[in-house]
Amino acid sequence: MFRNIIHLHIPAFPIEVARVVEPRLRGRPVAIAPPHSHRSLIVSVSLEARREGIFKGMALHQAKALCPHLELLPPNPELTTRAFRALIALVRHYTPVWEPSRPGHIYLDLTGTGRLWGKPRDAAWRLNREIRSRLDLQGVAGIATNKMVSAIASRTLSPKQEIMDVECGQEESFMAPLKVVMLPGIGRFQLRMLLQDLEIIRIWQLAALDMESLRLIFGSRAPVIHQRAHGIDPTPVYPAPSRPVVSEEILFAEDDNDNERLLAALYHLVERCARRLRERGAYPQRVGLLLRYSDTMEIKRRMRLPSLTYWDFELYPHLKRLFFSACIRRTRVRFMKIWFWDFFYEDNQLCLFEQPCPKAEKNKAIVQALDKIRARYGEKAIGYAKAA
């Protein structure tokens, strides 16, 4: 059975979301880059800015030299996440099988929904209309029988086009004239080898190579590249994971690389998570920490907790260790997120051999008192000085 996959894509998603909040930005060249340093790199570019020669990854000072009236915005992950959640809430009515790949990009598997939504092209058109009317965002959609071709199709659209439908059986002929750089899974080194040494520019040239030749370039990944060059991608649309997670994040008002201040923020995040864990009676078994630096580089660390606990003072040492394993650069930190998952729920079973530890008991009593005060007077009513 042929699949009907739609790759829904909002070009320059963070900028489009910022334009919804600030309509004066519409029609102007806009870019998103971390502030405070002229050496920081552009992370998102609007179509107008692209026409001025600005591209993603360009240094900020170069972009300003090219386009002096460029509107620069700082990254706002909270707003982007909120907008993406709203987008997901809208698309999930169309199919139960959808996969968010990254902010502004969603795969929808519409296989078998023909009687409900009609042809995939009609469903995509209806979806785009709904996104425009309800979220004030302009989406584009690539339709194909697999994820890879649908994603590539959504990237080949001209600014005035909304939908690219690659019909079943046309995948290879659609891919053939495209540049090899469009094909996923080709690294920088391999691309240079293809373009410079072998003069392979188009995908049809790559598809014409036999497996032995591909193996010389791509090694063990040759069969996958061979499939992709012929427009074949058996990867399923993975439904979004529904595992329960307790997470907290902070976007620093100013990027910071002072460990003391970063650890204070970390303690505050741990406190907030731990309080939610206690309310749920859930002991996390795993924890993760993400640091995003000024230059948008992210470092993620995860660990399994050695003991079951939901007390701040017992969780914090593990997070502190994770922090020091992730905070290994001199660059300033912009964003920090912690999350707990894989829960074990307390079952109220009493223990025969309680080992009372006076210090831990005292700390637990303090935390419980803080919880009571916060429940009555609000989150900011009281806190540890070290988390201030």
Added chain:
Amino acid sequence: MEIKTQIDKLLAVVSKAQSIVERRSNMPILSAILLVADDGGIAVSATDLQMAFQETIEAEVISKGAVAISGRKLYEILKESGSSRRENEEAWIHIKGEANNWVHISDGRAKFRIAGYPPEEFPSFVEPEDCILVRLDAPKINEMIKKTIYAVTLEEAGFKLSGLFAEKIQKPDQASNGDSHLLLRMVGTDGHRLSLIDKEFEGLESLELPKGVMIPKKGVMEISKLSADGDVIEMGFKQNSCIVKKDSATLAIRLLDTKFPDYHAVIPKEMSHRAEINRLELLHAMKKMLILASDRYRAVKMAFDDSGLTLVSTNPELGEAEERIEVRLPDGEAGWSEGGVELAFNARYFVDVLQVMESEDIQLGFIDNSRPCVITGEADEGFLGLIMPMRL
């Protein structure tokens, strides 16, 4: 090496040995069983480095030597060869070691050529010297293990409790003044429940067990298997090892060097309430309550009042279950206080303890809903089970 022996005899030994071999070890040799052919027959050995087993059986030794072969595969070959023979047919197995550690096995019909391991790599079986072995009643040992092992966990619940605690205790004789008699005590716990049993043995004073020892759960299971058939086993402790012998089989177990918690402190001395219940009635009722239990909702509420005991299991995701059981008050026991007594327990813990007990009627003793419930039975002499309640 080349031998010929009866399948049944070898299968009986290999089935004991193959439960010891390590299946997921990063040392491949530990998944093997060592067969050493000598004048006296063949010695079958297995080890996981924490425990070692060796047993000698009679065999026709054609040439001396040793082979090490996958325990699991040898067991499967012997099992299938034994079951495929005709009735009253005497089945023999022929094992021959070949060059490069290949082993040739034949049962007269099927032939196997299996890649073995270098026998010289097999860890040597070292039995502690001067270990005094005491002859103990095997059924009694088996009963002690059966009645305590259920409470032992493989998980670490705060303390390292993955073993059975054994010690010698002096118990005052109730019949005579000042006299006391020596008992062997075994205690198992997982931190939520505890099982304890005392038994008297002849010759116990010779057993070198000055302090208590912790025998790992896997080792206890093997002792139980050895003592399951037969009247007597020999047991001794030396150099952090426990040695158990029965006929030509020897089991050496490395003891756990962790401290067992102070279990005396958690055994209640006085009870506020006592109740006498038919064991099987309570067991079946608890099993019914378990039907609705899940990982998140394990508690069964036990409400005692003058008219009996009501068991209630509630699972918001599934529904509710309720059963009433008749309860008798022991002689001299005052009735239940106004409104009765309500406690909650994990039904699984009750099922485990009631299944191993033998008494027709059992006695439950409580203090309050924060201290353990004590379970005893007249026919279960020396046995005591403790279960901690759950918060209501």
